[in-house]
Amino acid sequence: xxxxxxxxxxxxxxxxxxxxxxxxxxxxxxxxxxxxxxxxxxxxxxxxxxxxxxxxxxxxxxxxxxxxxxxxxxxxxxxxxxxxxxxxxxxxxxxxxxxxxxxxxxxxxxxxxxxxxxxxxxxxxxxxxxxxxxxxxxxxxxxxxxxxxxxxxxxxxxxxxxxxxxxxxxxxxxxxxxxxxxxxxxxxxxxxxxx
Amino acid sequence: xxxxxxxxxxxxxxxxxxxxxxxxxxxxxxxxxxxxxxxxxxxxxxxxxxxxxxxxxxxxxxxxxxxxxxxxxxxxxxxxxxxxxxxxxxxxxxxxxxxxxxxxxxxxxxxxxxxxxxxxxxxxxxxxxxxxxxxxxxxxxxxxxxxxxxxxxxxxxxxxxxxxxxxxxxxxxxxxxxxxxxxxxxxxxxxxxxxxxxxxxxxxxxxxxxxxxxxxxxxxxxxxxxxxxxxxxxxxxxxxxxxxxxxxxxxxxxxxxxxxxxxxxxxxxxxxxxxxxxxxxxxxxxxxxxxxxxxxxxxxxxxxxxxxxxxxxxxxxxxxxxxxxxxxxxxxxxxxxxxxxxxxxxxxxxxxxxxxxxxxxxxxxxxxxxxxxxxxxxxxxxxxxxxxxxxxxxxxxxxxxxxxxxxxxxxxxxxxxxxxxxxxxxxxxxxxxxxxxxxxxxxxxxxxxxxxxxxxxxxxxxxxxxxxxxxxxxxxxxxxxxxxxxxxxxxxxxxxxxxxxxxxx
Numbered sequence: 001x002x003x004x005x006x007x008x009x010x011x012x013x014x015x016x017x018x019x020x021x022x023x024x025x026x027x028x029x030x031x032x033x034x035x036x037x038x039x040x041x042x043x044x045x046x047x048x049x050x051x052x053x054x055x056x057x058x059x060x061x062x063x064x065x066x067x068x069x070x071x072x073x074x075x076x077x078x079x080x081x082x083x084x085x086x087x088x089x090x091x092x093x094x095x096x097x098x099x100x101x102x103x104x105x106x107x108x109x110x111x112x113x114x115x116x117x118x119x120x121x122x123x124x125x126x127x128x129x130x131x132x133x134x135x136x137x138x139x140x141x142x143x144x145x146x147x148x149x150x151x152x153x154x155x156x157x158x159x160x161x162x163x164x165x166x167x168x169x170x171x172x173x174x175x176x177x178x179x180x181x182x183x184x185x186x187x188x189x190x191x192x193x194x195x
Numbered sequence: 196x197x198x199x200x201x202x203x204x205x206x207x208x209x210x211x212x213x214x215x216x217x218x219x220x221x222x223x224x225x226x227x228x229x230x231x232x233x234x235x236x237x238x239x240x241x242x243x244x245x246x247x248x249x250x251x252x253x254x255x256x257x258x259x260x261x262x263x264x265x266x267x268x269x270x271x272x273x274x275x276x277x278x279x280x281x282x283x284x285x286x287x288x289x290x291x292x293x294x295x296x297x298x299x300x301x302x303x304x305x306x307x308x309x310x311x312x313x314x315x316x317x318x319x320x321x322x323x324x325x326x327x328x329x330x331x332x333x334x335x336x337x338x339x340x341x342x343x344x345x346x347x348x349x350x351x352x353x354x355x356x357x358x359x360x361x362x363x364x365x366x367x368x369x370x371x372x373x374x375x376x377x378x379x380x381x382x383x384x385x386x387x388x389x390x391x392x393x394x395x396x397x398x399x400x401x402x403x404x405x406x407x408x409x410x411x412x413x414x415x416x417x418x419x420x421x422x423x424x425x426x427x428x429x430x431x432x433x434x435x436x437x438x439x440x441x442x443x444x445x446x447x448x449x450x451x452x453x454x455x456x457x458x459x460x461x462x463x464x465x466x467x468x469x470x471x472x473x474x475x476x477x478x479x480x481x482x483x484x485x486x487x488x489x490x491x492x493x494x495x496x497x498x499x500x501x502x503x504x505x506x507x508x509x510x511x512x513x514x515x516x517x518x519x520x521x522x523x524x525x526x527x528x529x530x531x532x533x534x535x536x537x538x539x540x541x542x543x544x545x546x547x548x549x550x551x552x553x554x555x556x557x558x559x560x561x562x563x564x565x566x567x568x569x570x571x572x573x574x575x576x577x578x579x580x581x582x583x584x585x586x587x588x589x590x591x592x593x594x595x596x597x598x599x600x601x602x603x604x605x606x607x608x609x610x611x612x613x614x615x616x617x618x619x620x621x622x623x624x625x626x627x628x629x630x631x632x633x634x635x636x637x638x639x640x641x642x643x644x645x646x647x648x649x650x651x652x653x654x655x656x657x658x659x660x661x662x663x664x665x666x667x668x669x670x671x672x673x674x675x676x677x678x679x680x681x682x683x684x685x686x687x688x689x690x691x692x693x694x695x696x697x698x699x700x
Contacts (some may be wrong), residue, residue: 031254075300076358080249080289080306132572154311159255192333193312 028115032161033079039089043182046167047096049181056170056179059106068169069140070094077150077163090146093167112136142178144169154189160188196400196517198583199569199679201235202662204517209659220252223275223605226285230517232660234290234397234567236678238295239653240660245289248326249305252556256273259552264345270457270511278404281515283309284445287347291395294316294354294563295675298629306347313452314340343451346443348590353385353393357560368472377440390526391556394425394677395425398546398568399520401489402447406510409469412461414510416449420504420520425523425541431535438541443522447623464508471501519567533598535589536677538568545570547582551686552598553677585687587680593685596673605629607640608664609647609692615664615684617671618644644671647695665689 013088050056059066072086102108144167151162166169196204205228212224233241241315242492249258258273277285293302293371351435352367368382382391399420407415422444430436476496482490502596527536534551556562569586594600595612606612606626626632632640649664650656652669662668665684674680 030256031250033250033253074358075304078304078311080255080301080304080308081291082246082301152307152311169283175659181443189255191254192254 002122030189032189034163034187038163038185038187039085039092042165043089043092043096045183046093046165046181050093050167050169050179053179053181056102056108059108061105061107063107064141066106066142067138067140068108068110068114068139068142068144069113071112071113071143071145073146073148073165075148077148078152079163081148081151089165090116090144100148107166110144111140113143131180140172142169142171153192156160156193158188158190159193162184168169197569197571199586199683200569201567201600201679201683202666205231205235206662206668209661210397212652217253217274219274222248223515224249226281226515227275228334229285229292229515230288230515233252233292233295233565234679235440236674236680237660237672238292238565238675240658242289242292242296243658245285246291248285249289249308252285253308269459269507271513273542275511275513277515278447278453279312280445281450281518282312283344283347283357284448284515284518285309286312287350287484288565290350290354291563291565294350294393297357297560297562299357299560303351303358306351309347309485310342310344310351311345313347314413333560342441343374344448345371345378346524347375349378349385349442349524350383350395352382352604353563356388358383363593379440381442381526383437385526391561392527392529392553393561393563394429394523394525394527394536394538395563396523396525396568397519397521397567398540398543398570399587401518401520402449403512403514403516404510404512408420410461410465411509412465413457414455416446416453418446418520420446422446422520423542425470425543427525428539428541429525430537431527431529432531436537437575439523439525441521442524443521445520446516457676458518461508461510468501468504468506468508471497472505473501475499483573485523501688512554521599521607526561526668527682538566540568541571545580545582546680548586549686550677550682552588552591556596566677567679568677570598585683588686589594591685592688595685597676597681598685599625606631607693609643609649611691615671615673664692674700 002120007009070090071078072083073089075081102110138189146165149164149166151164163185165183167179167183168177169179170177207229208224208231215221224243229241229244229248232244233597245530257276272309272549276282286305288307289507291311293299293305324686327547332360343674348367348370352364352371355364355367365386368386371378371382374691376676383620402416402418405411405412405415405417424441426438426440428438466476475496478494479491479498482488482492482494500585525538533552533554536553537547538550549567552568569582573644590602592613593608594616596616606614606629607618607622608615612631614622614626620637623632623637623640627635644651647669649671650661653660653672656670656672660672661670663670663672663674663684674684
C-alpha cells in the first residue's frame, strides 16, 4: 500500500517536474556567443602562425630590435566583448609566443601601448601612482592590432554568426604591414529568440 | 522614483536579487537593477549587471522546456525574458552603459542586437500577415533592419561615428530621418560631429503590463505617464536655451513590439474554463438533487477543472517597471573647465534639473551620460510640482573625486569635514596642506575607513556600488558627473557622519 502510494507520488512529481521544466538553467541554453574555448583555439593558431611566419623566420639575435606595442582587440562584431576579454586575447598570444624566447633568439619584445601605460601610471590599484618615468624606455618600433568582425544571419528561430579575427603587425616608421593573420569560426543556435 | 531617490530603489532590488539562473526573475531583476544603477550615475556597476542580462538574452529558447507548463498552468511559470521591446531596450541600456565608459565598439554590438530583436519580430509579423518584405537596403548596405526604433538607429549612428566608421554612421542617420523626419535638426547636429558629450535624457515610467477582459486573459499596456510632444529645454552655462524633440515614446513602442504568442491559448482557457465551471456546477447540482453520486462528483470535477483553467488564463504581468516613458538625445560640446547644464521638459516644472561642475570629457571619443529626470506626471497632495531643492541648487557642497574644491578639501567627511574623496596619497597630502592629520600615514587614514567598514572600490563591493556614505551607506565610490546621483549626493547638505567604531582617532 505504502509502496503503491510512493510510486504514485513519484509519478506525479515527474509529471509536475515535466510541466514546470525544472533544472532548465539559462546557462545551458544555446547561444552563438564567443566562448573561452574559441579564444583558446584562436590564440593557439595565431601564435603558431606568428612563430612560423616569414617575418620572424628571417630574424636573428643580432637583427635590429623590434619593440611591439600591443593594442587591445577592436570589436566590430555583433557580440559584446568585455574590456578584459579584449586585452586577454592579446595577452595570451604574447604569452603563447614565449616572450623570453623571442627576446633572446629574435630580438623582439612586446610592450604595453601608451594608453594603458598612462592608466597604469595613474592607477591606485597598488595605492601608489607609478613614477612618471615608468615605461619610458619602451620606444616601440611596431604595433600589433587585432580586429574582430562577424557576419550574422538570424530569424525568429535560428541564428548563425561567423566570427573572423584579423591580426596585424605594422612597422610604425614605414607603415608597412610585416605580418597578418586570420582566424575564423562559426557558431549557430536554434530556439525562439524572444522566449 | 519620483523624488530621484534612486539609491534607495537599487539597494532594495539588490537586496532581493537571486544569483540562480533558473530563478524566474533572474533576468527581470537584473534589468531593473541595471536601469536604476545607470540612472544613479554608476555606469561601471551597471555594465557588470547588464553583462549578465546580455548573456541571458542572447540565449535562445530558454523556456523551451517550460512551454507545456505555461500552457497547462500559466505563463508565469516561465523564466521571464520580456517582450521584444523590453529586450531591445535592455540591449540599448547596456549600450548606454558601455557608451558611458567610452567602449563604443561594444556599444555598437549591443545596439545591433537590439535592432535584431525588433527586425526579427517585424519579419515574423509580416510572414504571418503576408505583408511586404523588408524595404531596400540603405546606401552602403549597413542597415538591414526595418524597425521603427529611432533611438536604436540614432545611438548606433553615434557609436559608428565615434569609431570613425562614417559610411555606416551615415546609413544609420539616414534611417533615422526616414522613419522620423522631425529629428532632422538633431541628426544634422550629430552628423557634423561637433560634440564630446551625448546626454541621453529619460523621464517617466514605462506603461504597466496588465490583463484585461474575462479572467485577465487579454494583454494590455496601460500608460502610466501619458505621451505628449513636449520638448526638452537645455541650456549650458546660461547660454541661450536649445530645444530637443523626443526620440522615443515607450508607450507607443510597447503597443508595436509585443509578442503575445499565448493570446489564443489564454482565450481558449478562459472560455473553456468558464464553460466547464458553469456546466460543472449545473451538473453537480443536478446530481445532488437526483441523489446521483457519480453525476455529482463528475460535475464537481468539471467545475474544479474549469476554475483551474480560469485561474491560469491570466496574462503574465511581470514587466520592467523602471524603463522610462520617453527619451531625448542631447549632443553637447563642453570646452570650459566646468560647465553648468540646466534641463527641463516643457510644461513640467518638476523636471527641472541643474547639473553643476560638469567637466569636459577627455580628448578623443565622446562620452555618453544617462540622465533620468525626476517628477510624477500628476500633482497630488503628497507630491509638489516643484523639484527637490538639491535638484536646482546648482552648487557642489562636498569635494569629491571629480570636483576638487580647495575650500572643502580640509578634512574627510567621516571626521567632520566636507571631503568624500578616496583615501590616496594625494588626498592625504591635501589634508596635511590644510594643516590637518599631520601625523597620519596613508595606512592610518585607510584604517579609519576600514574600521567604519567603508570601502572605496567597486571590487571591494563585489562589483556593485552600494549606497554612498553621505546617504548613510558604506561606499565612497562616486557617481559620475552629469548624473542625478552626483547632484543628489553633492548638491545638498547631509547630516554629519555618525562614527560607529571606537578606539580610533
